[in-house]
Amino acid sequence: MNTRSNFDSSLKQLKDMSLEMARLSEIAVKEAMDALIRQDLEKAKQVIEADNVIDELEFKIDDKATLMIATQSPVAKDLRKILVGLKISSEVERIADQAVNIAKSALHIGKEKHIKEIVDIPKMMDMALEMLNEALKAFYTEDAALARKCAEKDDAVDEMYGRLVQELLGYIPEKPSSTNQITQLSFVCRYIERIADHTTNIAENVIFLVTGKRYDLNT
């Protein structure tokens, strides 16, 4: 017999809130990238404004977790579920902040004609978001093996980041008047690389949740 069904449903709600927050952050990243590519400044502004919804959700998660710790005396895996819920929501919030950063870069570039068609940056974003989806799936299903597999992909994102920035900087001598745009696009690469790092942290937290042991995958 489960003697703590109320507590269990609160734990589930906490997890659902983190996942909902992650879903909104993923949308924000995609929208910001779309705004950048299509030079849709209105959309970029909307991404920036919508970030407060994600921030508020994080506060709600904090409050719920605090109340559960204060009233339920959680131990062992119950406690890890709450701690990991808090940590994942914090990582997700920072992913959403990277979406805001991308949107801000889109505004900085404005309507200035792109130095070339932007193809590789969205590919890099797809890699980072694929990692995020895997990490979230691992969180949802409490699958440590999947979390490890997801974290391994961070290397490929890092490698692509290095390559794209090199390529972008190579355009500066050729198009010195576009230095601002090139710098902003390099920043965007950096923001995506950070999304993959936050995702790796999420994967580490999933492994901690499942095994109770800490792993450093982000080295």
Added chain:
Amino acid sequence: MAVSTKDKPVSVQPIQKEQILKVNNLEIFYGEKRAVNGISMDIDKKGITALIGPSGCGKSTFLRSINRMNDLIPGARAEGEILYEDVNLLSKDVNVVALRKEIGMVFQKPNPFPKSIYNNITHALKFSGIRKKSKLDEIVEESLRKAALWDEVKDRLHKSALSLSGGQQQRLCIARTIAMKPAVMLLDEPSSALDPISNAKVEELILELKKDYSIIIVTHNMQQASRISDKTAFFLSGDLIEYDITENVFTNPSEKKTEEYISGRFG
């Protein structure tokens, strides 16, 4: 940025301590019914060992067997060994009165004698041959200080112990045990009948006492076990399911049953 993916688990090193008691294949029966099913465990010297588990799991039966309190229950018998200084405490040759001086006990409900605070402490001392007033005074003060009760009662030592609050009575019972200078103190839910402040005082006291004594505590309060003990043993239906450093038991127990019990899923 370095990009290698390495798994680096951070492990906790077990604490190696000297042992005061060694329990080998202990079985305890009440008539035909076996209440403890052949458990083996070592108890650390000058540490706090918590025994947890649902009612009827055998933890209190085990605790009471250590200073032979079960001898008082008709039909109760124990097999196996509880070794203390290489002597099997279960042996018929053991002088039970001397044993209970070495291994003292404090019960769930404060049970001071209906005597003065002073006499509560000196009663057993006089039995054991200490009669000199100055020596008795010294032990009374020392025991009450160690039990963190001296400041509260020093001006009314000759008032009835029954005039004390429940929490004070329990600390008096602890002082009474300390006065006999035991090596081991057995505490059977010592603060379950106390209000939160008295409970906190008793917990502080137990933490202080482990500098000098080896303490074994039975508790139904999971938070108490996790706060004060160094090692925790989880009993279920007469079996010792898990025995480990308390930190491990309450953060990442190895047995599913332990996890279910400590997180309140049954029991």
